[in-house]
Amino acid sequence: DQQVKQNSPSLSVQEGRISILNCDYTNSMFDYFLWYKKYPAEGPTFLISISSIKDKNEDGRFTVFLNKSAKHLSLHIVPSQPGDSAVYFCAARGTGTASKLTFGTGTRLQVTL
Amino acid sequence: EAGVTQSPTHLIKTRGQQATLRCSPISGHTSVYWYQQALGLGLQFLLWYDEGEERNRGNFPPRFSGRQFPNYSSELNVNALELEDSALYLCASNRNRESTEAFFGQGTRLTVV
Numbered sequence: 001d002q003q004v005k006q007n008s009p010s011l012s013v014q015e016g017r018i019s020i021l022n023c024d025y026t027n028s029m030f031d032y033f034l035w036y037k038k039y040p041a042e043g044p045t046f047l048i049s050i051s052s053i054k055d056k057n058e059d060g061r062f063t064v065f066l067n068k069s070a071k072h073l074s075l076h077i078v079p080s081q082p083g084d085s086a087v088y089f090c091a092a093r094g095t096g097t098a099s100k101l102t103f104g105t106g107t108r109l110q111v112t113l
Numbered sequence: 114e115a116g117v118t119q120s121p122t123h124l125i126k127t128r129g130q131q132a133t134l135r136c137s138p139i140s141g142h143t144s145v146y147w148y149q150q151a152l153g154l155g156l157q158f159l160l161w162y163d164e165g166e167e168r169n170r171g172n173f174p175p176r177f178s179g180r181q182f183p184n185y186s187s188e189l190n191v192n193a194l195e196l197e198d199s200a201l202y203l204c205a206s207n208r209n210r211e212s213t214e215a216f217f218g219q220g221t222r223l224t225v226v
Contacts, residue, residue, distance in 0.1 A: 103156040
């Protein structure tokens, strides 16, 4: 049962343009959503998070939007840079004893020159 | 401040053997999570330890086990290794069970031959 889904395995964007990565979830009990970035042979690096009571959080070039009614969140990167090329994982946190992060399968972003 | 450290970086075992993977969380962090990332797949939750106790367990067979020591470091043991256990094993730590973002180590690449 895939509770967190990233339906696009890959995305290619030109440098300077906007990158939009999408994530859907099924469990309405998740209370926090996070985005991680992962380079090959490295562990994931935390990027940005959003509480389930908010609909937007911004940090520099990164903005996360949450649409609770649609159970959908997205990560916007503006402007995209070649160094942003990596695999991006969406994660959701449960509550109580389920307070673990459930990850999506990742989207590989390639920013081209 | 040192990040999450994992050892060894790489591990090669033969089918049927046992593997032990180690993780040291960030100083002051009490929660440790273990994830498996098999080739081409997302991060699959394995185990969660907090304050020395197992808090949650993912959908993995009992031959995957672990523990957390009084200094909050953790060990993941995989018994009776199978070829499909070959994967990147990632450890992450949180300040406590209420914290949101988890910080990952660089992982242990386990290869079963």
